Amino acid sequence: MEETxxxxxxxxxGGDYAPHEVVKGAVExxxxxxxxxxxxxxxxxxxxxxxxxWDLDGLEFPIIAAQQVIDMDEPAAQAIRQKPDSSIVVATxxxxxxxxxxxxxxxSTGAAMVAATLLLGRIAGILRPAAAIPYxxxxxxxxxxxxxxxxxxxxxxxVQFALMGSIYAQxxxxxxNPAVALLSNGTEDSKGxxxxxxxxxxxxxxxxxxxxxxxxxxxxxxxxxxIVCDGFTGNVVLKLTEGLIQVLLDLVExxxxxxxxxxAAATFQPALAELRRRTDYAEIGGAPAxxxxxxxxxxxxxxxxxxxxxxxxxxxxxxxxxxxxxIKEGWQAVAEKTGIEG
Amino acid sequence: MEETxxxxxxxxxGGDYAPHEVVKGAVExxxxxxxxxxxxxxxxxxxxxxxxxWDLDGLEFPIIAAQQVIDMDEPAAQAIRQKPDSSIVVATxxxxxxxxxxxxxxxSTGAAMVAATLLLGRIAGILRPAAAIPYxxxxxxxxxxxxxxxxxxxxxxxVQFALMGSIYAQxxxxxxNPAVALLSNGTEDSKGxxxxxxxxxxxxxxxxxxxxxxxxxxxxxxxxxxIVCDGFTGNVVLKLTEGLIQVLLDLVExxxxxxxxxxAAATFQPALAELRRRTDYAEIGGAPAxxxxxxxxxxxxxxxxxxxxxxxxxxxxxxxxxxxxxIKEGWQAVAEKTGIEG
Numbered sequence: 309m310e311e312t313x314x315x316x317x318x319x320x321x322g323g324d325y326a327p328h329e330v331v332k333g334a335v336e337x338x339x340x341x342x343x344x345x346x347x348x349x350x351x352x353x354x355x356x357x358x359x360x361x362w363d364l365d366g367l368e369f370p371i372i373a374a375q376q377v378i379d380m381d382e383p384a385a386q387a388i389r390q391k392p393d394s395s396i397v398v399a400t401x402x403x404x405x406x407x408x409x410x411x412x413x414x415x416s417t418g419a420a421m422v423a424a425t426l427l428l429g430r431i432a433g434i435l436r437p438a439a440a441i442p443y444x445x446x447x448x449x450x451x452x453x454x455x456x457x458x459x460x461x462x463x464x465x466x467v468q469f470a471l472m473g474s475i476y477a478q479x480x481x482x483x484x485n486p487a488v489a490l491l492s493n494g495t496e497d498s499k500g501x502x503x504x505x506x507x508x509x510x511x512x513x514x515x516x517x518x519x520x521x522x523x524x525x526x527x528x529x530x531x532x533x534x535i536v537c538d539g540f541t542g543n544v545v546l547k548l549t550e551g552l553i554q555v556l557l558d559l560v561e562x563x564x565x566x567x568x569x570x571x572a573a574a575t576f577q578p579a580l581a582e583l584r585r586r587t588d589y590a591e592i593g594g595a596p597a598x599x600x601x602x603x604x605x606x607x608x609x610x611x612x613x614x615x616x617x618x619x620x621x622x623x624x625x626x627x628x629x630x631x632x633x634x635i636k637e638g639w640q641a642v643a644e645k646t647g648i649e650g
Numbered sequence: 651m652e653e654t655x656x657x658x659x660x661x662x663x664g665g666d667y668a669p670h671e672v673v674k675g676a677v678e679x680x681x682x683x684x685x686x687x688x689x690x691x692x693x694x695x696x697x698x699x700x701x702x703x704w705d706l707d708g709l710e711f712p713i714i715a716a717q718q719v720i721d722m723d724e725p726a727a728q729a730i731r732q733k734p735d736s737s738i739v740v741a742t743x744x745x746x747x748x749x750x751x752x753x754x755x756x757x758s759t760g761a762a763m764v765a766a767t768l769l770l771g772r773i774a775g776i777l778r779p780a781a782a783i784p785y786x787x788x789x790x791x792x793x794x795x796x797x798x799x800x801x802x803x804x805x806x807x808x809v810q811f812a813l814m815g816s817i818y819a820q821x822x823x824x825x826x827n828p829a830v831a832l833l834s835n836g837t838e839d840s841k842g843x844x845x846x847x848x849x850x851x852x853x854x855x856x857x858x859x860x861x862x863x864x865x866x867x868x869x870x871x872x873x874x875x876x877i878v879c880d881g882f883t884g885n886v887v888l889k890l891t892e893g894l895i896q897v898l899l900d901l902v903e904x905x906x907x908x909x910x911x912x913x914a915a916a917t918f919q920p921a922l923a924e925l926r927r928r929t930d931y932a933e934i935g936g937a938p939a940x941x942x943x944x945x946x947x948x949x950x951x952x953x954x955x956x957x958x959x960x961x962x963x964x965x966x967x968x969x970x971x972x973x974x975x976x977i978k979e980g981w982q983a984v985a986e987k988t989g990i991e992g
Binding site for chain 2: 491502523526572580
């Protein structure tokens with residue numbers, strides 16, 4: 309595919325460590341692919357102050373002003389309505405107007421999704437956008453969705469999540485023919501709650517590489533590339549994983565580390581810290597917002613430069629490989645096979 | 651409370667390591683409380699062969715014959731119907747007939763629940779029995795329920811789970827005034843799926859010590875003593891926790907352990923093994939079947955002697971502290987406050 313210069317609109321004010329870590333991530337990302345342009349959106353004086361701290365070595369970062377900032381805990385829909393000059397709204401607007409090819413933010417997930425849905429709209433036929441989460445660096449080729457946007461789902465939503473996750477796995481994660489599974493309370497075909505039992509036959513007909521039901525333990529074991537569930541369950545999976553990793557690695561430190569001879573601490577501590585970093589969701593990069601009519605990648609609120617850089621890399625791949633076009637086309641095929649109307 | 655001799659019916663044939671580990675667990679349990687009687691239910695020749703391997707030192711184990719065994723993967727309802735002379739059916743029957751005060755099994759959870767529900771019936775007013783799981787030795791004073799029996803739930807079931815879990819936490823875990831929470835996708839009162847949003851106000855009125863919504867990460871962090879959810883979500887929580895602990899401790903071994911100097915391995919390996927053992931669900935003891943009209947404790951299929959002994963200890967506490975009577979009485983109070991009809 310021919311490479312064209314790309315423009316990423318980066319919400320410089322989004323996230324707990326913005327703008328410092330966000331700008332740092334932008335600089336690092338730009339150093340790696342200097343043909344692309346990263347547009348920094350936010351309060352110009354603060355952004356310029358951050359940029360002044362780096363040796364830019366010829367790199368240029370256009371700045372688009374946005375004076376407002378949406379806090380992590382503001383109710384999303386209200387915040388978007390009341391803050392039209394917020395960095396996330398302005399950055400998303402750039403994509404809508406064709407002045408940018410993708411938006412990347414580490415701000416409030418809810419606000420970013422509302423902005424993307426309102427401004428970019430949904431891909432034709434897609435009923436509900438969803439957020440997909442790469443599985444914590446533990447399984448590099450496993451994502452699950454919906455991670456929390458749609459707490460009450462219908463079977464047709466889950467089929468669309470499956471299609472969108474499958475396309476994302478192909479186009480951004482580089483997985484050929486991704487294995488798609490339905491999260492259930494057992495692996496037998498007959499398992500599942502009411503929603504799952506109604507979704508199963510549709511997935512069978514979908515033309516996707518549907519491998520059937522998987523259980524909770526199959527997520528960390530990476531038994532499928534795309535694991536689909538409603539957003540309530542997905543949120544529990546996300547938060548439980550995040551909490552359990554922390555609690556368990558704390559236990560390893562307190563109960564294993566403490567018993568080691570002092571000389572071993574010098575290797576134990578950095579090795580454990582590396583494992584913590586690798587499995588820290590905030591370090592992973594971003595959750596793509598799938599189903600909106602444009603590329604939008606949402607990093608964890610605790611994103612630091614490395615995660616911002618990784619979210620930008622995801623956005624680049626999604627644009628370069630035409631994620632949105634592939635979802636649009638893929639959905640036509642699935643809709644025909646399942647009879648679901650978008 | 652006056653102590654009376656107690657009789658526990660133990661399914662000697664249930665579980666992956668039966669009868670060897672089950673009988674061993676019975677012998678160890680009996681050595682600790684020799685006033686009680688543990689009745690071994692199963693194939694007499696195999697049980698006697700196991701008992702012959704131990705120095706019983708005056709301990710006596712009545713044997714009640716049951717020739718059939720229900721495999722772990724048999725469909726539960728069908729197995730119970732087709733195998734009336736199975737160890738789990740005969741053991742549960744002893745409770746029904748007043749010849750035992752509790753039944754303990756490490757056999758199929760589904761079969762044990764069906765046997766308990768059919769033979770013992772439900773406590774007056776309780777709509778759906780549920781299985782409660784102690785949180786993996788990570789949080790000693792946290793249980794969650796339902797762990798998988800009722801995949802589709804109504805708000806009134808969840809209120810009953812909350813009551814039953816609360817009584818269990820008091821009577822068996824020794825927690826005074828247990829904090830009860832609803833598993834949700836956020837901590838705010840307005841969070842939750844349709845089921846959760848309908849359950850929340852009922853729990854507010856229930857008279858229980860309801861602390862509101864908790865998220866997935868609050869389970870390993872032990873932010874409540876009793877965490878209530880539908881059985882679909884509960885199964886995902888159970889299996890995800892089990893799988894993630896294994897995968898994560900494997901990563902600790904491969905990526906932290908491997909970097910240590912050889913001299914440290916002698917302390918690292920046993921300390922990690924101890925942490926694995928402590929967080930292994932199979933080692934914990936048992937999941938009480940709550941809501942059935944009798945005491946029934948179901949161990950993990952991989953239970954070894956220590957877990958069998960621990961399940962017997964749970965059953966003893968449940969009998970001694972009149973778990974069933976307390977649930978019956980507790981439900982009257984909650985029903986009055988919430989207006990839920992049993």
